[in-house]
Amino acid sequence: MTAEGVPAGELMAADIAEQPRLWRALLARRAEFATVAAKVAAHPPRFVLLAARGTSDHAALYAKYLVEILLGLPAGLVSPSTMTAYATQPHMRDVLLLVVSQSGHSPDLVRTVETGRRGGALTIAVTNTADSPLARAAQLHLDVGAGTERAVAATKSYTAQLLALYLLVDHIRGRTGAAADRVPDLGEALLAKADLAPLATRYRFAQRMVLTGRGYAYPTAREAGLKLMETSYISAQAFSGADLLHGPLAMLDAQIPVLAIVPSGVAGAAMEQVLPRIRTAGADLFVVGSQEAVAQADAGFVLPPGAPEELSPLLEILPFQLLAIHLALIRGENPDAPRSIRKITDTM
Amino acid sequence: MTAEGVPAGELMAADIAEQPRLWRALLARRAEFATVAAKVAAHPPRFVLLAARGTSDHAALYAKYLVEILLGLPAGLVSPSTMTAYATQPHMRDVLLLVVSQSGHSPDLVRTVETGRRGGALTIAVTNTADSPLARAAQLHLDVGAGTERAVAATKSYTAQLLALYLLVDHIRGRTGAAADRVPDLGEALLAKADLAPLATRYRFAQRMVLTGRGYAYPTAREAGLKLMETSYISAQAFSGADLLHGPLAMLDAQIPVLAIVPSGVAGAAMEQVLPRIRTAGADLFVVGSQEAVAQADAGFVLPPGAPEELSPLLEILPFQLLAIHLALIRGENPDAPRSIRKITDTM
Numbered sequence: 001m002t003a004e005g006v007p008a009g010e011l012m013a014a015d016i017a018e019q020p021r022l023w024r025a026l027l028a029r030r031a032e033f034a035t036v037a038a039k040v041a042a043h044p045p046r047f048v049l050l051a052a053r054g055t056s057d058h059a060a061l062y063a064k065y066l067v068e069i070l071l072g073l074p075a076g077l078v079s080p081s082t083m084t085a086y087a088t089q090p091h092m093r094d095v096l097l098l099v100v101s102q103s104g105h106s107p108d109l110v111r112t113v114e115t116g117r118r119g120g121a122l123t124i125a126v127t128n129t130a131d132s133p134l135a136r137a138a139q140l141h142l143d144v145g146a147g148t149e150r151a152v153a154a155t156k157s158y159t160a161q162l163l164a165l166y167l168l169v170d171h172i173r174g175r176t177g178a179a180a181d182r183v184p185d186l187g188e189a190l191l192a193k194a195d196l197a198p199l200a201t202r203y204r205f206a207q208r209m210v211l212t213g214r215g216y217a218y219p220t221a222r223e224a225g226l227k228l229m230e231t232s233y234i235s236a237q238a239f240s241g242a243d244l245l246h247g248p249l250a251m252l253d254a255q256i257p258v259l260a261i262v263p264s265g266v267a268g269a270a271m272e273q274v275l276p277r278i279r280t281a282g283a284d285l286f287v288v289g290s291q292e293a294v295a296q297a298d299a300g301f302v303l304p305p306g307a308p309e310e311l312s313p314l315l316e317i318l319p320f321q322l323l324a325i326h327l328a329l330i331r332g333e334n335p336d337a338p339r340s341i342r343k344i345t346d347t348m
Numbered sequence: 349m350t351a352e353g354v355p356a357g358e359l360m361a362a363d364i365a366e367q368p369r370l371w372r373a374l375l376a377r378r379a380e381f382a383t384v385a386a387k388v389a390a391h392p393p394r395f396v397l398l399a400a401r402g403t404s405d406h407a408a409l410y411a412k413y414l415v416e417i418l419l420g421l422p423a424g425l426v427s428p429s430t431m432t433a434y435a436t437q438p439h440m441r442d443v444l445l446l447v448v449s450q451s452g453h454s455p456d457l458v459r460t461v462e463t464g465r466r467g468g469a470l471t472i473a474v475t476n477t478a479d480s481p482l483a484r485a486a487q488l489h490l491d492v493g494a495g496t497e498r499a500v501a502a503t504k505s506y507t508a509q510l511l512a513l514y515l516l517v518d519h520i521r522g523r524t525g526a527a528a529d530r531v532p533d534l535g536e537a538l539l540a541k542a543d544l545a546p547l548a549t550r551y552r553f554a555q556r557m558v559l560t561g562r563g564y565a566y567p568t569a570r571e572a573g574l575k576l577m578e579t580s581y582i583s584a585q586a587f588s589g590a591d592l593l594h595g596p597l598a599m600l601d602a603q604i605p606v607l608a609i610v611p612s613g614v615a616g617a618a619m620e621q622v623l624p625r626i627r628t629a630g631a632d633l634f635v636v637g638s639q640e641a642v643a644q645a646d647a648g649f650v651l652p653p654g655a656p657e658e659l660s661p662l663l664e665i666l667p668f669q670l671l672a673i674h675l676a677l678i679r680g681e682n683p684d685a686p687r688s689i690r691k692i693t694d695t696m
Contacts (some may be wrong), residue, residue, distance in 0.1 A: 006533065022375065046394075046648075047394075047424075049424070053590060053591060054591065054594030055594075055595065057591070064424075065430060067426060068430040068434075069430050069434045072436055072437070072438045073438060073439055074397055074424060074426075074440060075396055075424055076395075076412075076420075076422060076423055076424015077395070079410075079563075080590070081562050081588070081615075081618055082416040082417050084618075085563055085615070085617070086416075086563060086614055088420055090415050090416060090420045090421060091394065092422060093394075095422055104410070106614075110384075128649070132673065150648045158484075181604060207555060208555060215427075215430070215433055217490070218426070218427075218429075227594050229595065229599045230595045230596070230599070233598060233599045234573065235555075235599065237554040237583060237585055240427075240429070242428070243401060243405070243693040245693050245695055246405075246693045247403065247501075247574050247689060247693075249689050250577065250578045250579075250581060250687055250688045250689045251577045251581045256583070266434055267429075267433070268434045270696070271434075273695065273696055277688070280688070284687070306561055338628050340598045340625070342595050347593055348618070348621055
């Protein structure tokens with residue numbers, strides 16, 4: 001029980017539980033995405049830049065995969081300091097600049113949008129706060145509609161960002177996001193059966209962890225790591241499966257559990273080269289993913305089948321969000337209010 | 349003493365010691381960079397993409413800052429899996445694709461170059477192996493000339509990549525890289541006086557670390573973290589100073605030392621918002637950087653003044669390379685030959 005009389009973890013649990021309902025609400029607003037996509041089509045971009053911080057940066061990374069794979073366009077994640085601290089004015093003609101932020105508040109992202117506009121980019125703010133400086137600074141705005149997030153660690157705003165970015169990209173390529181229609185039901189089924197408390201016991205005394213995934217599942221690894229850092233203060237490092245083999249693999253031993261995201265499809269198949277190396281290093285392997293992948297791990301969480309691979313990240317992150325709560329609680333922490341950080345972070 | 353009769357750490361120490369001499373040799377070959385830059389000027393790029401893995405990916409990240417700040421062009425780091433596992437063919441007209449690799453061998457990077465060429469990009473391979481599949485696949489090639497690296501962990505090939513990428517970008521903007529002429533002397537002075545053994549004693553029992561920097565110094569934080577992971581098996585996490593505040597800060601306490609890169613100039617000034625938050629979290633703070641920044645930390649290493657900020661990364665990484673050796677040795681490991689990994693890593 002915290003000072004406010006709310007049992008520790010209840011705010012975050014409530015945020016998490018809301019997600020399938022919020023996805024449905026977002027899908028019902030797809031006309032807004034069609035409108036924005038039509039404006040993008042009037043200035044077809046040749047290059048897509050994304051800018052974000054923290055959890056939103058993982059949604060931006062997901063969008064980078066969508067842009068590269070579904071639109072076939074080159075894309076990049078902006079280093080905001082180049083436009084803020086270094087005050088450069090890049091040439092941005094034919095660039096679509098997507099800026100993703102829960103609060104819509106951080107001065108460095110507002111400055112990035114302003115710089116992008118001056119340089120000739122078409123700018124879209126994707127925020128959870130319609131009346132925010134970022135939403136006002138960009139030419140176009142999409143509200144992810146996750147409502148007030150009561151826990152400090154972002155959960156429902158993250159998956160709402162993922163779905164909003166998917167709907168935007170799918171509309172830009174002339175579709176309607178219909179592939180997402182089943183995902184809220186799958187999310188509800190997943191949450192109804194998920195019991196992550198035993199897994200929290202398994203990792204109760206772990207100080208270090210490695211998370212890994214490839215392709216669309218790599219942003220999940222990054223975001224899962226951040227949740228575990230924020231709520232349970234674990235040194236949770238995320239690597240793409242390929243990057244893990246280029247050096248960090250040396251660090252692995254039986255004391256560092258590896259949590260891998262291995263869904264059905266291309267992202268999971270691309271991990272086939274990686275998982276045996278993790279096992280050879282002696283690490284304990286937990287898999288969130290397909291039945292087949294989980295069967296080959298020390299422990300795992302099976303995702304409900306039926307989501308197309310590009311929408312699997314909405315489901316993959318759910319068990320990690322729940323694990324973050326249980327792990328924080330069993331370690332004596334309050335996941336709703338991590339030390340040292342606040343809900344809105346302003347960086348320059 | 350290892351099986352080969354070479355005292356542990358001597359190979360890596362020899363690689364490290366060679367660096368200033370190799371930088372001089374590279375500077376003497378600047379005509380090659382002028383030639384390649386002239387070919388780039390014949391097809392002026394509007395976007396720059398970079399692809400790399402492991403240590404080379406940190407050199408690519410450095411180049412991304414160079415491109416954004418010195419050329420004012422939008423840039424992005426390619427996710428190779430989009431072209432390999434997902435087999436997309438992006439539109440690459442007006443794109444300059446720089447692929448950086450020590451060995452020039454990894455199949456995913458060769459495939460990335462081939463895909464880039466088919467898509468209309470101008471491709472440049474930056475490798476340490478002139479006769480390599482990557483060098484042959486790209487239209488243009490630059491040899492960083494670091495010679496055979498005998499330790500598994502990359503050191504001299506990294507700073508040679510940094511300098512080669514700097515020379516390329518500086519020539520593309522119509523200059524000759526003259527600002528780099530003093531850097532070999534500065535590197536020699538630094539290595540002559542550097543004694544990192546006491547610092548290894550300080551961190552002997554640390555299992556977790558955080559490295560941080562902003563702007564041009566952020567790639568240094570990433571590469572320093574990788575060296576410590578590879579040779580000393582520490583969970584060394586690197587964050588840009590701004591990203592650290594968006595969540596991971598919660599993880600910090602007195603048990604997690606923070607190693608910050610705070611050079612003179614913009615990158616150092618941009619850390620002013622970050623360092624007090626690290627101190628408030630109770631973390632032990634070590635600084636590599638300017639005299640003023642080191643004076644405010646618990647411990648530090650002062651960089652010799654005189655390098656322009658964009659070349660400071662060549663110097664910043666040197667104390668971390670040395671720390672990686674000493675720390676591995678005091679922990680009973682052989683930094684020349686980390687467990688589980690090989691010199692050449694092929695990823696698909």
